[in-house]
Amino acid sequence: MKIYKAINAVQTELSTIGITKDRTNSQGSGYKFRGIDDVYNAISPLLAKHGLCILPRVLTRECVERISKSGGALFYVTVEVEFDFVSAEDGSKHTVKTFGEAMDSGDKATNKAMSAAYKYAAFQAFSIPTESDNDADAVTHVVQSTEATIKAILADIAECKTHDELKDAFYNGIRAAGNNPVAREQITKAKDEQKATIKGTP
């Protein structure tokens, strides 16, 4: 079982060099953080030196669509990942499981969430010294409150002049409401009220 010896060897070296927080969050409160590149740069030569492989395996992925403060779509992804720490010398292994969360307005939320899961697996497995617990992604997304989102949807519905407009607003509204029963009820009621004011059949 050479795996624990390899992990300990990497731990020993990291305990002296650590990983400094040399990046600053450009949005939000401007806090310092360690990026995934910092983690890779610090540990990859040590993994190679001590014959240790870290192999990821994504167990589950959950994606929820939210609305950003500016009204755009925001994808919130949570991944559950297992990392096999394997000794290249005798194939013995130890599995570490972590969760990663991330938000992105494009197609990067899953990648970011996997990076976060890796980062925390490395921090915890190697006990990398940290100055505080304030570690997060470089980008902070502000999610609109549910109440504000519903207000915006109801306002959209109230402004519809045709059935086609109402269909669009209603569909977008109930999809955004997700499984929130109160929101769905409010949106449905608003749709029925607006439908009654529009002439003709849908």
Place this chain on the structure above:
Amino acid sequence: MSIIFRASALSAIMTDGKGNDELSVGAKTYVTKLAKEFIYGYDERVTTKYMDKGLRVEDESIDLYNAVHLSSYAKNTERKTNAWITGEADIVADDRIIDIKSSWCLTTFYVLADQGRDTGYEWQLRAYMMLWDKPRADIAYCLVSTPDDLIGYESKQLHKVDHINRELRVTIVPYKRDAALEDKIKIKVEAARVYYDQVIQEISKQHIY
């Protein structure tokens, strides 16, 4: 206690044998399977990726249907059972039953009502009309995007459909209630029960336990 048939599986016993009221060979095979499941204590119902999609996008399909018709239907959660059949309809409206069928992809989506007049689904809807005492039942074939992990190696073009006009993604197949066909359901269920008991007795006879 007599066996009650699920509405979704009713089509398996509804095909005609040599005589109109007799069970077909296929129906007998299905009833034999049910008897075997009962004796050996297992449930052979399997899930496929098509069924998986149906379950996972059910709410989205109902939202699509509601948006197209500006209706406000919610998923029914009540199961009803009578002396012959049991079932849980998707949507129970005042004047009809609506059964949502989420198509697998663009290729399998029925664009014309005649294409979607599948007899298997027809018996399921007749069972629901009987259980809820409604004069009409609609199949609503809905086309919504397939979750990424279910697409596999198939073309995304056939599965990502959000850009297509919503009205083009719902096809309605209406059925009217028919008392004669409901009588046929009762006759077939009775015949299936007789055969089911025979199979159970035969299994017991051939295996001393």
